[in-house]
Amino acid sequence: MKIMIVRKFLHSFKYAIEGIKQVxxxxxxRFDLMMVFIVVxxxxxxxxxxLEWIILIVVMAIMLSLEMMNTAIERVVDLASPGIHPLAKxxxxxxxxxxxxxxxxxxxxxxLIFIPKWINLWD
Numbered sequence: 001m002k003i004m005i006v007r008k009f010l011h012s013f014k015y016a017i018e019g020i021k022q023v024x025x026x027x028x029x030r031f032d033l034m035m036v037f038i039v040v041x042x043x044x045x046x047x048x049x050x051l052e053w054i055i056l057i058v059v060m061a062i063m064l065s066l067e068m069m070n071t072a073i074e075r076v077v078d079l080a081s082p083g084i085h086p087l088a089k090x091x092x093x094x095x096x097x098x099x100x101x102x103x104x105x106x107x108x109x110x111x112l113i114f115i116p117k118w119i120n121l122w123d
């Protein structure tokens with residue numbers, strides 16, 4: 001019985017990795033990954049505190065996860081409504097809007113963390 005539970009648990013990782021592979025073809029997700037890379041490099045060179053790293057890691061993880069949820073919603077809507085339907089469009093637009101709201105918040109958080117440190121470099 002325990003072997004079955006462990007096997008099922010390990011299969012869940014396989015499915016999750018497959019989901020990550022599938023979202024990698026999405027242009028917006030690849031853009032988000034590029035931004036994560038830039039933020040990490042900037043963070044390394046800026047000398048962020050542990051708390052600042054924690055904040056940025058959480059923000060980056062939420063951003064990538066939200067982009068994945070948006071992609072999942074788009075695919076389910078496309079499956080359920082292959083034709084053009086106002087409710088299908090609204091669902092996709094709302095999911096994309098959620099990503100945009102968090103992306104804007106992420107930029108503000110990044111500005112609040114990085115700009116003061118960069119200004120202090122010149123003092």
